[in-house]
Amino acid sequence: MTIAATSSFVLNRRHLLGIEGLSRDEIIGLLDLAEEFVDLNRQIEKKRASLRGRTQINLFFESSTRTQSSFELAGKRLGADVMNMAVGSSAMKKGETLIDTAITLNAMHPDILVVRHHASGAVELLAQKVDGSVINAGDGAHEHPTQALLDALTIRRNKGRIEGLIVAICGDVLHSRVARSNIILLNALGARVRVVGPSTLLPSHVERMGVEVTRDMRAGLQDADIVMMLRLQRERMNGSFVPSTQEYFAYFGLDQKKLAYAKPDALVMHPGPMNRGVEIDSSVADGAQSLIREQVEMGVAVRMAVLEALSRNLPNA
Amino acid sequence: MLSDRRPILLANARIIDPSRDLDFPGDLLIADGVIRDAKRGIGAAGVPEGAEIVDCKGRVVAPGLIDMRAFVGEPGAEYRDTLATASQAAAAGGVTTIICQPDTSPAIDEPAIVDFVLRRARDTAIVHVQPMAALTKGLEGKEMTEIGLLKAAGAVAFTDGTKSVTNAQVMRRTLTYARDFDALVVHHTEDPDLIGEGVMNEGELAARLGLHGIPTAAEAIMLERDLRLVALTGSRYHAASLTCRESIEILRRAKDAGLPVSAAASINHLTLNEIDIGPYRTFFKLSPPLRAEDDRAALVEALASGLIDIVMSDHNPQDVETKRLPFAEAAPGAVGLETMLTAGLRLFHGGQLSLTQLLVAMSTKPAQILGLPGGTLRNGAPGDVIVIDPDISWVLDPAENPSARIRPSTRPDSKAA
Secondary structure, three states, X not given: OOOOOOOOOOOOOOOEOOOOOOOHHHHHHHHHHHHHHHHHHOOOOOOOOOOOOOEEEEEEOOOOOHHHHHHHHHHHHOOOEEEEEEHHHOHHHHOOOHHHHHHHHHOOOOOEEEEEEOOOOHHHHHHOOOOXXXXXXXXXXXXXXXXXXXXXXXXXHHHOOOOOOEEEEEOOOOOOHHHHHHHHHHHHOOOEEEEEOOHHHOOOOHHHHOOEXXXXXXXXXXXXXXXXXXXXXXXXXXXXXXXXXXXHHHHHOEOHHHHOOOOOOOEEEOOOOOOEOOOEOHHHHOOOOEXXXXXXXXXXXXXXXXHHHHHOXXXXX | OOOOOOOEEEEEEEEEEOOOOEEEEEEEEEEOOEEEEEEOOOOHHHOOOOOEEEEOOOOEEEEOEEEEEEOOOOOOOOOOOOHHHHHHHHHHOOEXXXXXXXXXXXXXXXXXXXXXXXXXXXXXXXXXXXXXXXXXXXXXOOOEOOHHHHHHHOOOOEEOOOOOOOOHHHHHHHHHHHHHOOOOEEEOOOOHHHHOOOOEEOOHHHHHHOOOEEOOHHHHHHHHHHHHXXXXXXXXXXXXXXXXXXXXXXXXXXXXXXXXXXXXEEHHHHHOOHHHXXXXXXXXXXXXXXXXXXXXXXXXXXXXXXXXXXXXXXXOOOOHHHOOOOHHHOXXXXXXXXXXXXXXXHHHHOOOOOHXXXXXXXXXXXXXXXXXXXXXXXXXXXXXXXXXXXXXXXOOOHHHOHHHOOOOOOOOOEEEO
């Protein structure tokens, strides 16, 4: 038995390469559609047939556990045939270029390509060379649109709104595609966005992206409704961008004491995978104010919504 | 260039001699490869028997351009560009002398390689080619090259191409030694450590694109250091490619202090800015990177005031395979020999520069700074002359661009005679 969708939202574009360029209505349309999938995913019968016959290839040039499995489940629950390709271990190692890989896969007629790449702009470049829909699953330090959508869905379900909320994004903004996509999306929906981190981990001119910038967690978390922590990559911890994990945790790690600067009902998010004891303390990560596990659940629903909304726009849909 | 041919009279021209600030309607006579006369009304009567007479119909006649910075792939990267193809692109773009850069493979760091380049150019190129030699052996920034012998072999200046000498002691000694030979030191001013992983101008756009930025300070710091070393050593110094407002201020102070310095800006940095990169267009990935509009405007202003001496093409053709990559992984560089003059005319049509100013920066100044005979229409100067129609617009077709793989261009816009 399959259940028909009630929302008829169509994403009127071929690819989802970033939040940049999406209208407010498109974002809300996707979030509303995702709500349906949240309910569906909590039932025993989780399948729909809307992508039956479609081929979805998950093309990951950079390893990923949660995003890839989330996209895989999303595609399978909608009835698509899903193939995972970890390119780091095959063609690229033999010297094939990104464009040749794209052309090769395209010849196999995938309807949807979900792509992650370590270089900013690489997914857009690949999208120019294929006939199907491309979904950006993260490109370098540029964008990670489905993460921002799942964060927005999580916030909306818990706070009932996004407009007017104060959201503090904390940590390594410089290298974070999650931060960029979230800044654009939250601004589009009327939140007040702050970024907090040591200056070495903030892009120059980040204030031009419509955010308040502070280097101090106390000021940054003041009156915040949402505290969004970012992952600090291991190779950036020891002297290159920050002196040590100890010092980083002392000033920017989220523990109960720092969380107390935020509103009493503030909620904590993290895109994962977490470095416990580096950017976030276990008592916060696993505490009552944490939404981290719910983010993972919303991830599958949002990716189903994106797949569904894009597939409605595919030829022969 | 015309030494083997019969005399030629360029009649009914608008003659611009940037070396003397002359701009008048007249005729120009070339015989035995040198300019014999340029004045009003030479006419058919005044020319030797058998001379070819070309009616220029009021088009501009000017000295051929001297491009102070072109990266030619020969020897070692002939798939990108050869002395022959670069010279064809140059001829189509009005460039009659190419100053090629030493970062070839092998690098031009020994007199025998200078000799090789000069001989290859003599045999295959259709315009003059003058090589710069390496400033340090293997362009490694560690040991100075044989500046005296290289200069004697024909090197017109000394540079490490797109690399900066980071060791200030090496730079100081090399500058000091170069002064004894009155050799010109040309330097790429970018601190490689500050460039780091950077691939474009640091700023809002890089932040939005998620690309690592290169701060203007990477250039300003190196230029400031160099100019202090020039103050210490008194050597002749030329900043190879300036891109930002900060550098202009540093340059102004050095010139005000009377230091023997000059500077160039590439035609790319004078006519494009970082916004042209748009959605990761790797064809606009350059080294040094395209800067903000404010910096571009400052460069144009400095060019108009004469603070920036030279406009060069920064011709650096890349194989398409090294450009069809994600932005951070793509090679920097763009073609320029064929398009420098046409792009420069944008500044003329935009009212920011006169034609004479443009020609000073592309011809007279490079000749003076490098000690070459061109850049002027005085009697006895080499017959390297170009005819320009400043009002023809055209589109560059990659299939016809010699530097993007052979085939000579026949674009009429600006022709080398």
